Amino acid sequence: MAMLSAPHYPIIYVRGYAGNDDEIEDTVADPYMGFNLGATKIRQQWTGRVVRHYFESPLVRLMKDFGYRDVYSSGLDVLGADLPPEELVDPRSIVIYRYYDEVSGALGDGRQRRMETFGEGLGALIEKLRERICPTAEEKQSFRVHLVGHSMGGLVIRCFLQNDKVSRPEVKALVDRVFTYATPHDGIEFEIIGNVPGFFTRNSADNFNRERMCDYLGLPEGTEKVNTLAGRFDPDRFFCLVGTNARDYTVASGWSSRVVGPFSDGLVRIDNAHVVGPTGDPQRPTRIAPRAFVHRSHSGHYGIVNSEEGYQNLTRFLFGDVRVDGELHVRAITLPADVQKLKEEGKEVRASYHFECVTAVRGAHWDLSRRVMAENSTVFRKYGELFPEKAGEHDRPLLDRPLLFTTFLNSAARVDKRRRSLGFSVDLGVLVPDYEVAGVLWLKNHYPGGTIFREKINLEAIPTAKExxxxxxxxxxxxxxxxxxxxxxxxxxxxxxxxxxxxILQQRRPGIDADLVLIARGR
Structure with a gap:
């Protein structure tokens, strides 16, 4: 049996919301509750030949690539079976938190449970897993676990971590890292009625209402933004994968994506799918936890969980050895010559900018993160936000630079095994905005879709010979x-x-003078 060793700790997977009795029964009938679903993605080669890309599933890939295994044996869940003490669970295990078993009419009593109950059960499962993996007190001291949640599963994890009335601090301290797929960390929002109303209690749909979320997340009553970890967990150890494809979400015959809107994965708004943590700095009170954007829908065979992009972000965050944050430090953005002339004549000029950024690993056919205008996921900044010292009365000055991406690299998972270096690329675009001059859109000499700057930057991180x-x-x-x-x-x-x-320099007008700043940290 493998030894317990960082960073390959056991993984507990927490599935998402099951909306009605039939979905609950389908969920509990699956040993892996959907974590075993894969996809066959079709793409076209440069020759014109169409080939399939088989993604076996996150579960199978973790077993094949990293030596993980499940906890089932001869029809039994070994965590629940009455095994003799010498029969231990493999440290590299994947455990499915089956919190819907109690709600099921077939395996439980058919009654809905509160989120606090699910959070308490997660803590109990972590303790049971530690007992089965670590036979000695010394080994128990080094035990840690990774938590992976999809959709509402991420809220179950946060309930366990953040609510002081749920579980115990010493159990919460056993969590090493948390990864969430498409979790509505700031609730679920509809275009017409806004946040899910609190009276939507049927099938516990009010779990996505912010007032109810404040309650089970242990946040002060009236907290407006409930996506805060509130100092209960280090945001640097919490990763959020955000979906941007609403079109492929077919639940309720496509009505879900229609009522939620295009700036979403079909169920969760892009802006609601990440968490923040306090910094202690009054000027910058919060910082966003690491996140990536992928053009995937909320669930299904072509959804965010069952995708190569999701798996690569998951494994690089859990097991990677280098973290790279990419920021754009902008010194100047110039105006078109005719607009600049009007500005010099005293006309008020206003503009905003979209920053596109796609990051990819050398040799791969998938993106680690993808923020583009066509998928409603760009970084958006007004001129006064980029340059607070020049902010007008209509601008809201910001103190943060545009954070383009956070990428985790894993030298053990290099696509090109022949090279020691880690290669990745950043496709960066700054889109030409609509200029407003004296309160009127300036359409003269404006061609939609143009860019101030567009370039793919190839990067190669090279480990040195000496430790x-x-x-x-x-x-x-x-x-x-x-x-x-x-x-x-x-x-x-x-x-x-x-x-x-x-x-980053584009001297023509409009142009840009900036630096792409890469901040690299070992883990």
Missing amino acids: GEPWRLRYGFDSRTPNAATKEAEGIPADGALTFRIP
Whole structure:
């Protein structure tokens, strides 16, 4: 049996919401509650030939790639079976938290349970897993677990972690990392009626109402944004995968995606699918936990859980050895010559900008994160937000730079096994906005779809030969050195991280003067 060792701790999977009795019975009839579903994705090669991409499922891939196994044996769940003490559970186990068994008419009493009950049960499952894996007190001290939740499963995890009345602090301290797929961390929102009303109690749909969420998340009554971890868990150890494809969500014959709207995965709004944590800095009171955006719907065979993009983000976050945050530090964005002339004549000019960013791993046919205008997921900033010192009366100054992406790299999961370096690319675009001059849209010489800047930047992170020495970084602009990273970027150490600056300069009008800042940390 494998030894318990970081970062390959046991994984507990917490499934999402089952809306009615039939869905609950279908859920409990599946040993893996959907975590075993895969997909066959069709794509076209450069030759024109259509091939299939088989994604076996997260469960199967974790078993094949990282040596995990389930906890079923001869028709029994070994965590619940009466096994002799010497028969231990493998530390690299995947456990399905079957919280809907009690709600099922077939396996339970058919009665709905409160979220607090589900959270309490998760804590009890973690304790039971520790007992089965760690026979000695010394091993129990080093026990940790990863929690993975889909949709409402992420809220069950937060209820366990954040509610002081649920479980015990010493059990919560056993959680190493949390990963959520498409979780409505700030509730579910409809375009017409807003947040799910509190009187939607049938089948516990009020679990997505913010007032009810405040209650089971242990937040102060009246908290407006309920996606805060409130200091109960380190946001750097919490990852949110956000879906951006509403069209492929076919639940309720497509009515769900219609009433939720296009800025969603078909059920959860893009803006509601992440968590924040307090910083202690009054000027920047919160910071967003690591997240990635993928063009996937909320669930199904082509949904966010059963996707290569989801699996790659999951495993790189749980097992990766390098974290890279990409920020855009903008010094100046210039106006078109005719608009600039009007500004100099005293006309008020207003503009906003969309920043597109797609990150991908060298040699892969999938994206780690994808934020593009056509999928409603860009980083949006007004001019006054980018430059607070120049903010007008209509602008809301921000103190944060546009965070384009957070990527985790895993040297053990390199696509190209022949190279020690970790290669990835950043496709960066700054879109030309609609300019408003003296309160009127400026349409002269405006062509929709244009960009101020567009470039794919190839990056290669190179481990040094000597242990303890900082990694090196090469970069290259694809328009100049296609598919290559040739220039060395200087790494500046600070606060346990290396910061690299890559100049972004477009001198024509409109143009941009900025730095792509990469902040790399070991884990």
